[in-house]
Structures are given as structure tokens and as C-alpha cells.
Amino acid sequence: MKKKKLAIFLSHPIQYFSPLFKYISENSKIIDLTVYYFSDISIRGFADNDFNQKITWDIDLLDGYNYKFLKNIHNENTPNNFFSLINFEVFSEIKHNNYDLVLNFGWSTVSNLFVVFSSILYDVPFAIRGESPNMYEVGRKGLKQKIRKLLLSFIFKKASALFYIGTQNKLFYENSFNVDSNKLFFTPYSVNNDYFVEYELTLNKEKEREHLGIPKNQKVLIFSGKLIKRKEPMLILEALREINREDYCLLFLGSGPLEDELKEYSKINDLNVKFLGFINQTDIPKYYLFSDIFILPSTHETWGLVVNEAMCCKNAIISSSLVGSSYDIVKDDYNGYVFKSGDVNSLKEKIELLLYDNDMLENFKLNSFNIMQSWNYKKIQEGLERYFVNGKS
Template identity: 30%
Template sequence: MKNGSIAILFDRLGPYHWARLQAAARFFRVVAVETCAITREYQWERVDEAPAFEKVTLFADGSDSCKFKRALLRKKMVNALGEVDPAVAMIPGWATPASLVALEWCLRNQRPAVVMSESNAFDVKRYALAELIKRIVVSLFSAGLAGGDLQKEYLVSLGLPRHRVFTGYDVVDNEYFATNAVHVRENQTAFRKELKLPEKYFLASARFVPKKNLRRLMEGYALYRSLVGPNHWKLVLLGDGPLRPELVTLRHKLELTSDILLPGFIQYRQLPAYYALAAAFVHASSTEQWGLVVNEAMAAGLPVIVSNRCGCVPDLVAEGKNGFTFDPASVKGLGKLMADMSRLSERRLEEMREESRHIVAGFTPAHFAKAAQRAIEVAKAAPICRATLFSSLLLKALIHR
């Protein structure tokens, strides 16, 4: 396929990736390379929309072959990229064997690689040796596409030249959420009845894993409940995961079984209704590279309360204008903000909704596509990256670790 195609790699193509790829395909020829068609981590349904891009899938499911059989992964990735023969490869990060194998292929075939990253300087504890290794790996990329300002600064700190790093990676299909939210609100009585949703509620959406900080979210909600009394909003918490039994037990212990609703994992086609009928959105993660659910909530027109450890905060949350931020370790701080939000007048809430829509309008699939195009052009113009013997051996070691 040589012909100037651009390979864009993802672990699994979900709705977020699909929207970005569709937008990118309007600007250049896209071949999506998907490592696994199905994974245990994300339970998304297959996207039915006809793709405007070509797609190659290495593994049909998320079996052990995806995670542990490096030789098979290498063979499939090398064969796929050899067949596609891209002019440039856009690679998601540097943490997975699939990404590193793709980078290795680019170096061997003298093709520029663009790193797509949502990492920031504080999303995990940093160690000097690990950062040194990372700098060596990042130096093998020709350009970068980052989520936002924090993510861009982190790539620059790892050695990528500032003029070769662009923002716009972390976007969702704003139009999908906005349009469907309008439809749901126009028919809200029927949707509330069908989905069994209360009149007023905070919405949260997350995998039930430790970093999502859902225990403190529930405890913060319990404090909020005690602060506002009988006119409280309920809490609807979407998602599933290994912590579900623990959270169900905590809900019972807090005597909030009727106030905290757990509908489970909600598919993409149903999500706009939950956003549309909510009064505000809360994201409590103790650490988060970005937080795409915040994009979704804002596209649907919600005011937000977001942990200050989320990488999206500098770009998406204007303090006091479309929402508030808080220390995710502070149950008291979260509970108080929820109380403050619920006491705002309808006029003030509407102003915050409008501000959310305005801010997130700068983070669309079209922005991703244009930023990707700029990164590709810069990567093509940059000197070809060449691996030293040491960096080649380092890549091999990281792939097989």
C-alpha cells in the first residue's frame, strides 16, 4: 500500500478512536492497525458505522497471545506494517510491547514515527532511571501529538523539540453527545422512566478500579447528603470492574442504597441519555492521564466537578465558570463542592453548561485530524531517526520485559 498512507495504531478501536480516525480520513489516507478486536478491560460493542479508513486487526480477541507471546506479536505487527508500508506511523505511547514493536519497525525501515501521548508529569510517581530510559525511547520519535498543555510539556521535558509537538489527541465526538442530549431532553419524561433515573442527580462514569477513587466519591457524596438534607440530588455511578462488590458493600454501610444508583457498564449508544438527564458530572480519580468522560459530559452540556489530578483540568475546567476542581484525597472538599453545586440557581447552572459547551468545542475529532496532519508533516521534514546499538538493545529488552 505504500502510496503515502498513514498507519494509526491503537490497542483496540473503541468509539473514541473511531471518531478520530473518521475525521483524519478526510485529510489523508488512514490505515488503522488494531492490536486486539476484543479486550477484557473495555466492553465496548463493535462500531457499526462504515469506516472511511482501512483497518488491520492483529488478534481477534484479548487472549494471552496479545499480552505474553511477544514473538507472535512481533511477527503479526511486522507483517501488518510491511503490508501497509506507511509513510508515517502514529503510535500510542511507549508503554506497550505493540507500540515498541511498531517503533522498532519504523526505525528499521526509516519511516518517521509520531508518538500519541496523554501522559503528564504527575500521573504516576516518577523515578530518575525510568525517566532516563523514557527519554531514550522518546528520542526515537520524530514528532508528538499530545492530549493538551500538560501532556505537551511532558513530551518536551522528555526531549522532543517543542515545535514538533502538537495538541489535540484527547477528543471525543462532541456532535454525537450534543445532538443526542438535545433529543433526550426534548423527551426526558419518557427517557427517565425507561432508564429509571431520578429527577436530579450527579453523574459519574468510570471503571471500578482503585485509581478512579470511587470509595472517596461515595464518602464525599455521603457528606454532601448530610449537608443539604432532604433536597439532595442522587448519585448515578456508571461502570463496572473488580471493585464492584466492595462498592456495593460500602453503599450499604453508608445507608445510601436508594441514593447511589449503580446501573453497570453502559454502552456508547446509551451514554448520551445518562449525560443529558444529569444535573452535573463528577470525576474523582486520584490520578488520570486525561479523563475523556469529562469531554463527554461537557459536550452534553454539563457543569463539572473534577479532581485536580486529572490531566484534562488545565484545558477543560475553568474554575468557577464551567465547574470546580478538588483534591481527590479530600472527602470533605468534594462533599462541600457537591453541596455548592446543587445550591446554585438554575440560571447559574445554565451559564456553566454553556461554558462547558464553549470550552470543549476546541476539542473535536476535526482538531485531532488537523493536529495529526501537522505532526505528520513535521515528522516527514525532520531528520530520519536512527537507533544506536544501545537504543536497539534497549527496545528489545523493553519489548520482552
């Protein structure tokens, strides 16, 4: 079978996606992949206001796959605003390269819409892979939302395929936009599992714990992400107020505008917390691998790939009910617990359940790892290939 030409359009190189593109390029016998970027901001480094610092990723985001940067006529400081990415070269690339499928990662910028409209204009099949969960569609009102719904309904109707990342994302297409199930292809949101597994082989966990001054008898709780309001890091501290500080050590991986407030609260309430700041991709597995319980209390998280990372490293998971991944990979009484978003007492209860039952905790940790064995890049590749083989989910 001759390889099918697939073009993926994405805002900028992203640490979670670049290893996926390399994997597909090296392993697929069906797909000939080219990735187009609207911006190179993540390559040259950028000021991330949520992290409160300049970010330069320490892994090669361009290794192992074909890519091309498109000229952006807007001088962007962030790739996340609707008008920050305006790349007219999209039209010529789609017109002249005879792609069998054009895959748009999202629909949130001008250039994402260029991909859709140029595909329609030149009669090239296109698809969408987004993150939106159905739970956030409830209660959307107003003129802006009506226009959004009309636009997305048009795009989804014209699309040849929609690649969904999990249960909530599938419901978003089916329930909120009445998409035919034959258009839906499962491509699970995944991280580079192999990297975390290989990292463990080189790590002395006991030495790393000792380096941070964490006694053997303490369970390690971990939060990884930006210290911003929607991530709700303060909720973890509030939940720990009445838990014996000798029984745990909480690690905060990340920085952000709430950092000083969190440190002050921890000090006043005599909590056992270590703030480690921003940790880059190369080193982040080290901290997951000697931790026991990963906590993500966000009030808005379309998926939360940090959960995948923690599960690859054998962490039990405590997740808010408003985290997209909690509907797929966090299984109550199996590898963790889901608590009602914003409910500090519920979060405290879940922490104590895992903190004081060693056998259950160890089982949950192993179960997390086992779940991740079928939530990987191979499954994403198979979902993409399934479209090319028979055009049906």
C-alpha cells in the first residue's frame, strides 16, 4: 500500500506532541507525515505569564519528523490568541501538495480557520483533533456562543473525520454537535510512555528522596503545573491543614503568580511542603518516580497530560471532577479517586484514604502503570491509520 500523505497543522512545537510525530514517522507503514507550524515561539523561548518566567524547553522538539514553519504576519508574544497566528501560506501548501488528509489541531486561531477554508476551497479532505470536553458546553450562552456553535457545526459537518482524545471529547462531538459516529476515530491523549519507563532504569529513588530530605516513612504527594487559580493549588494546602505533617511531604513542581501566597499559607499553617519551581521535561520524571500520590484539583482542565505522566511513573491519582482525563484513566477504588471540584473536605478524605492504607496505595500505583500500557502513541497511530484504511471508526 502506498503511503498516504498526512499534513498536521499546529500552532507551535509542543513538548507533548513532537515525540508523537517522531513515533509516527518512524513506525507507520501507512502514513507519510508532514507537520506545519504557525509559529516557532517555543523554539526561540518565550515569556510565559502563567509560569512567571521565560520558558525554553530542554528537549529537541523538531527531531525525527518532517516539518515546516509558515510565515506569520503577526508579531506574536503568545500563540494562544485568536489573532496571534495569521499564516497565509496555509493556502498554497494545501493547494499544491496533494495531501490525502489535512489534520487541524484545534480551531482557536485565524490560521486554524485558514486550514479549514483552504481545504474546502481546494477539495482536500480535512479532519480535526481538539480537546474540548462536553462538560464545559453546559451553560454556554450569549451571542458569541451562538456564533461559535454555528461555526463549529459547519466545520464538523464538512470534516471527513474527527479524532477524539477521550470520553468527554467524544461526547462533545456526539451530544453537543450531533456528529455521526462513523466520523469519530479514537486517538487517546497520550505522552511518551517509553521515556518515563526508561528513565526509571537509571534512577536511584532513595537517593533522590534523601537529597530533598524526605524520610522513608513519609508518603510523597505531588502537584505539577502552573501555580494559577484554575489549577487550584491552594485547595491541596487547605486539605492538608488537619493531616499530620510527619505523614507526608508535598512537592509543588511549577511556578506562577500564586507562588508567594502558597508559600505564606504553608508557613503559617506549618505544612510539609517543598516548592521546587519550574522543572523542564528532561528532569520531570525524576520527581514523579519517587512520589506516591499525584493530585490535580483544577476547576478547568480539558485533559491534563500531567496525569498520564504521573501514571506512567506509578502514582496513585486524586483528580477533580472537572479534569477531562478523570473520565477515562482515573478509576475510583482502582488507581485513585475523583473528588467533587472545589470540595476541600472530599479532597482531604481521598488523601487520607491513600495516605493510611499502604497495601491499597501500592496496588493503586501499579494499576495506574498498567492502565497506561494501552494509552499510548501506538493507539494514536492506529486511530489515524484506521481512517486511511477504511474511512470508518
